[in-house]
Amino acid sequence: MASLREQKNEKIKATLLETRQRRTTQVPVCFDFKVRNEKRNKKAGVQEHLKNIFLEGKWVWNSIKAQTDKKLNEKPRKLSTFTHKEFDTVVHKDKDNNDVTSDVKYLTPSMRQCLIKQYKTATRALKKRKEKGFKVGAIKFKSSFQSVELKQYGVTHWQVGPNSYHIQGLDAEIRVAGMRQLRKLDAEGIPYELSVAKLIDKNGCGDYHIIQTIYVDKDV
Secondary structure: OOOHHHHHHHHHHHHHHHHHHHHHHHHEEEEEEEOOOHHHHHHHHHHHHHHHHHHHHHHHHHHHHHHOOOOOOOOOOOOHHHHHHHHHHEEEEEOOOOOEEEEEOOOHHHHHHHHHHHHHHHHHHHHHHHOOOOOOOOOOOOOOEEEEEOOOOOOOOOEEEEEEEEEEEOOEEEEOOHHHHHHHHOOOOOEEEEEEEEEEOOOOOOOEEEEEEEEOOOOO
C-alpha cells in the first residue's frame, strides 16, 4: 500500500499532467493589475508589506551571490545546495557596509523557492551565452530587487473581488486597478484560467504591479 507521501506525489503528478494537456489547446495572456496608491491600501499596510518583500528578496539574492562567488570564496558553495528553508534569517549589508543578520518575515517560503530558481535560471542563461561565444559577465549583486514570482494561483495569490487581490503572507486585500480586463472576458463569455503571476516593483520606486498570466483557448 502506498504511503501518504507517495499518494500525494502521485496526485501532484496527475495534476501536472492534466495541466500540461490543457495547455496544448490554450495560449497565455498577461494582464497588468496596478496596486492602487490609495488610503485603503496604505491603512492596511499594503505598500509597506510589498516594500519589505522586495527588500528581503534583495537580501536573499545577494546572500546567494556572496556564497557562490568564486572571487569571494576559496570553496564557493554549489548553487544546487540552496533551499528555501535556510533563509528564515539572512546576513546582509547595512548602509555602512557592515554585516547584519535579519529575520525574513515577508518573503514567503514559496517566494524564496522561486527566487532560488530564478537565480539558477539566470546562471544557466549566462552559461549558454558564453558557450555560444558571447562575452558575458557574472551575475551581479543587486541594489534593488524588482520581480517576485507567485507560482500557484489559489495558494500564493488569488482574486478576492472585482477590484481586489490577495497574496500569500499579507493579511489584507490589495486594491488594484485593471481587473476590468477580466470582467470584459466574463461579459463576452470567454472562458479563461488564472495561473502564475509576478509581483513587480517598476523601476524600484514603489510602483507596484501584479502581472497576472491567464490562459484562454487558442481558437477564441
